[in-house]
Amino acid sequence: MSGYRFDERLRMIPTDHAQLAARVAAARPVDFAEFRKIGIELMLLGRYAEALDHLDRALELADSDYRRMSVWINLGDVYRYWGDTVTAETLYRRTVDQASDSEILSFALQHLGKALAEQGRLPEARVHLTEALKLRVVEGDAELIESTRTTLDLLEDLPTTLPPKVAALLGADLTWSAEHEGMSGGVAHVEGAYWVKRGPCAAAEHARLNWLRGKGIQLPDIAVFEADVLVLADAGLPSLAAEPTESVGAVMGALLRRLHDIPVAECPFDGRLDVVLAQARRRVLEGLVDADDFDDDHRELTPEQIYQRLLAERPPDEDLVVAHGDFTPSNVLDGGLLIDLSGMGVADRYRDLALVERDLRADFDADELSAFYAVYGLAEPDRRRLYYYRLLDELC
Structure with missing residues (x-):
């Protein structure tokens, strides 16, 4: 691609950032190619959320396996550049597994190799890059062959990704x-x-x-x-899911009560349904939902069906609190220390209550669930909201 160069980590960067930003600002994409192109350019500008928006639209407009898989690779690049190597690797590997076109396969292998190298997994990276090189030699594209050879030659010298x-x-x-x-x-x-x-x-x-x-x-x-x-x-403490030394329900009830009592007006983080449903839609569209991990009563549903049900059954209002977003026994350490807070924000209290009830019912006895509600201070929980937010969690 013209107008770009590679940095020391073999990532593309624009040669003229201001010019690229101006071109992106003026763009009005309407078709697959334009949405994909602008999505890639937004990634190079470091505007990753916008890049995902454009590439998701390209994915919706893709009318062939070739186009769909090319966007999977682009999406993987966005997540990798953003630092989410787990999601990037998922998208690259899916493309490798499903690609029948040798060109797409070589690109997927090349990008997977880079992702593994960035994680310090050099032997795995070399295997995939060598496979990519073999495919490209057969295809005979000199530029692509040189790109893969350069990556292999520099593999040992790629700088650490730790700041x-x-x-x-x-x-x-x-x-x-x-x-x-x-x-x-x-x-x-x-x-x-x-x-x-x-x-x-x-x-x-x-x-x-x-x-x-x-x-x-x-x-x-x-x-x-x-x-x-x-x-x-490391706090040196087990989670309540692993080695509880006191009532799991009581500890979780007291902790969640304190969290939910924080004034909503003070919280700058948004976890309401508009935000979370948009995130769920993205995960469904990009194929990032693990249906094998669904609760037993949802096993027969597809991610798309669950998403449509969430839209159809959306509650008319939200009982807003400062919610954790993934409040489970595994995210509370012995003594009530709270971890894994990346999803915390203003949301319906039932987003937390649904997961507490699900996990306490599944892994503990009825007394622990009763202790939770007694300490939390809720005598009669809304069963419909409990179900709705448990269903929502399938896509999170």
Whole structure:
């Protein structure tokens, strides 16, 4: 592509940022090609949320497998540039698995290789890049062949993706835990002392931790935050889901009552239905919903069907509080320390209550659910809202 160059991490950057920004501002995309082009250019400008909006529209307009998969790769790039390597890898691997066109496959392998290299997974990266090179040699495109060879040649010299303050804290010889409670996408346990998160969710959690501190909620300590990397000190406590030493329901009820009592007018973060349903729509459109993880009574539904049901059954109003957004026993540590706050914001209290009831019913006895409601202070919960917000969680 003309007007672009590659930086030391082999990512495209514009040669004239102002000129590109002006061109994007003047654009009025109407078809697949235009939405895709502007989406890519917004990514290069660092305007990632807007880039996703345009690429999602291109995905809706895609009229062939080739076009749809090309957008999957572009979407993966946006998430990767934004720091969400887990989602990026999901999109690249899906393209690799489904591509029948050798050109699309070579691009997917190339981008997957870069994503793995950025995570320090060099042996895996080399395997995928070598596969991409073989395909490109057969295709005979000299420019693409050179691109893959350059990436392979520079693989060992790609700079660390950790920003300086984070690298200084963690040191050079890191021990990353492969198995631990809470092991999930984008979270790593380091040296048994720190939890490391990266990307937009890490930035969101950092902002929420800073805002919530001093409001009567126990929170993890921030060791360092730089760029899009958040390092939290390990509190050394198990979650209520793992090794509860007191009533899970009582602890969760008291903690959620304190959180929900914070004045809504003070909270700058929005988790209301307009916002969350838009996020759900994106995840459904981009194929990022794991239907295998649905609750038993939703197993026969597709993500699209659940999304349409959410629109049709949307409550007429919202009982707004400062909600956690993923309030489960695994996100409360022994003694009532609250973690995983990236989704916290003003929302209906039932967004939290629905998950509490679901998990306490599934993993504990009826006494714990009764203890929760007694301490929280709700005698007769709204069963329809409980169901609605449990259904919403399937797409979150």
